[in-house]
Amino acid sequence: MNPLRKVLAIIPTYNERENVRTVIERVLAADERVSVLVVDDASPDGTGAIVEEVRRANARVSLIERGGKLGLGTAYVTGFKYALAREFDAVIEIDADLSHNPDDIPRLLRAAENAHFVIGSRYCSGVNVINWPLSRLLLSYAASVYSRFATGMPYRDLTAGYAVIRREVLDTLDLDRIRSNGYSFQIEIKFNAHRNGFSIVEVPIVFTERSQGSSKMNRRIVFEAMWRVWKMRLSALLGFSS
Numbered sequence: 152m153n154p155l156r157k158v159l160a161i162i163p164t165y166n167e168r169e170n171v172r173t174v175i176e177r178v179l180a181a182d183e184r185v186s187v188l189v190v191d192d193a194s195p196d197g198t199g200a201i202v203e204e205v206r207r208a209n210a211r212v213s214l215i216e217r218g219g220k221l222g223l224g225t226a227y228v229t230g231f232k233y234a235l236a237r238e239f240d241a242v243i244e245i246d247a248d249l250s251h252n253p254d255d256i257p258r259l260l261r262a263a264e265n266a267h268f269v270i271g272s273r274y275c276s277g278v279n280v281i282n283w284p285l286s287r288l289l290l291s292y293a294a295s296v297y298s299r300f301a302t303g304m305p306y307r308d309l310t311a312g313y314a315v316i317r318r319e320v321l322d323t324l325d326l327d328r329i330r331s332n333g334y335s336f337q338i339e340i341k342f343n344a345h346r347n348g349f350s351i352v353e354v355p356i357v358f359t360e361r362s363q364g365s366s367k368m369n370r371r372i373v374f375e376a377m378w379r380v381w382k383m384r385l386s387a388l389l390g391f392s393s
């Protein structure tokens with residue numbers, strides 16, 4: 152595989168005022184090949200203005216400000232298009248709330264030297280989640296088991312939002328047709344990569360629930376994932392793209 156020379160870390164943000172500066176700095180410090188793109192959805196708390204200030208002082212930082220809260224999935228699609236239009240060899244998906252430790256980036260990138268899709272996985276060596284209430288942990292774990300069953304994929308953490316994805320994989324996604332958000336978005340892009348025969352590896356990471364700001368996860372995102380996984384499987388069986 153081609154060596155990774157330039158990598159874009161895509162950070163979707165909605166009301167991450169307390170976290171965004173730190174996450175950008177830590178991602179940039181983790182590996183010198185990495186640039187950052189923040190995709191902000193007009194956060195009412197002023198996240199965009201903070202990123203703009205950081206961007207002006209640092210050529211490795213970019214910002215796309217969208218008009219309103221359009222969801223995590225389309226924020227990543229916007230980031231993928233940005234990367235494909237430039238010379239990035241891969242993208243990193245990482246949350247803004249420091250649940251994903253930026254210090255893991257070198258290890259994830261090392262794995263991506265030999266794999267098309269690297270999952271920063273909470274569930275591939277025991278359960279590595281800190282500070283989640285049991286209910287949330289059970290929900291997330293059950294979602295992974297359920298979607299493994301529904302899609303037939305063998306990986307342990309299918310809803311993971313920490314990943315390295317090589318350009319070749321992004322090239323095969325029909326970006327304008329991806330409608331899913333949240334959990335199902337994460338499952339859907341893994342499913343596409345899996346179906347296209349790309350190599351997918353899981354690297355263990357520890358996920359720590361945010362200490363600042365609040366989660367945007369909601370019931371709708373969970374229900375959406377529950378039916379979409381079957382739709383993905385069925386579309387694949389019938390030969391449609393999902």
Ligand SMILES: Nc1nc2c(ncn2[C@@H]2O[C@H](COP(=O)(O)OP(=O)(O)O)[C@@H](O)[C@H]2O)c(=O)[nH]1
Pocket residue numbers: 162163164165166167190191192220221222223226245246247248250361365366367368
């Ligand atoms: N641009 C954008 N980012 C979002 C949206 N919803 C969530 N995010 C970001 O996605 C990441 C994960 O969201 P979070 O609320 O922490 O979800 P949780 O970790 O599942 O509880 C964070 O960086 C959020 O700021 C959205 O609608 N638009």
Ligand SMILES: [Mg+2]
Pocket residue numbers: 246248250361366
């Ligand atoms: Mg979070």
